[in-house]
Amino acid sequence: MTPYEYNKCVDLFSDSIYRFALKMLKDSDTCHDIVQDTFEKLWLRVGEIAFDKAKSYLFTTVYHATIDQIRKKNRLGNPVDLEKVNESVSSISPDLKEILNRGLALLPEDQKSVVLLRDYEGYSYEEIGEITGLNESQVKVYIYRARLFLKNYIGKIENVL
Structure with a gap:
């Protein structure tokens, strides 16, 4: 993936993965951090990931990050009645x-x-x-x-x- 394609990924997918994370977590600040970390991970692997696979990679990374946050929150939270x-x-x-x-x-x-x-x-x-x-x-x-x-x-x- 080229830097141009990476920037195109940011433009195309940042809103979608943010919405997905926000629906999962309901915490805007945490979601912004997760999205930023996700794009940082993509940048670090920019030479390994093809542009056509970037959307799947981004959603997979956000999914795992939100699940980690939920598990972290559940360890501290109360069950719902x-x-x-x-x-x-x-x-x-x-x-x-x-x-x-x-x-x-x-x-x-x-x-x-x-x-x-x-x-x-x-x-x-x-x-x-x-x-x-x-x-x-x-x-x-x-x-x-x-x-x-x-x-x-x-x-x-x-x-x-």
Whole structure:
């Protein structure tokens, strides 16, 4: 990859990987650091990575960095009580996007990442498998389980509207 292609990668993919990291972590400062570290890693391997493989490399690197941050946070955090969250959702009537974001925050890290890659970023099952290190059938199962959880979390659409 040439320096021109590297700069083109920054222009093309920095927003996408930032959005992905932000959906995973909900912490803007940490996400900026992760994106910067990711592009630094790409720069250090600029001679080894082809331009057409750069997007996959970037998302894979961001994925692993966000998973590391989540695991670090989980060691220090508290478990979520789903019943209390459901009560608060039914008592307040926020918009659907906010409810979906809360539901996404409750998903296990693997399910959350594959749903974000599939539904927000538009990757195919095969590409998600390459990024996450999962096989294609595992990706499909995680997406199914995540969507089922979100469906149950939201409940009937009449409850939201």
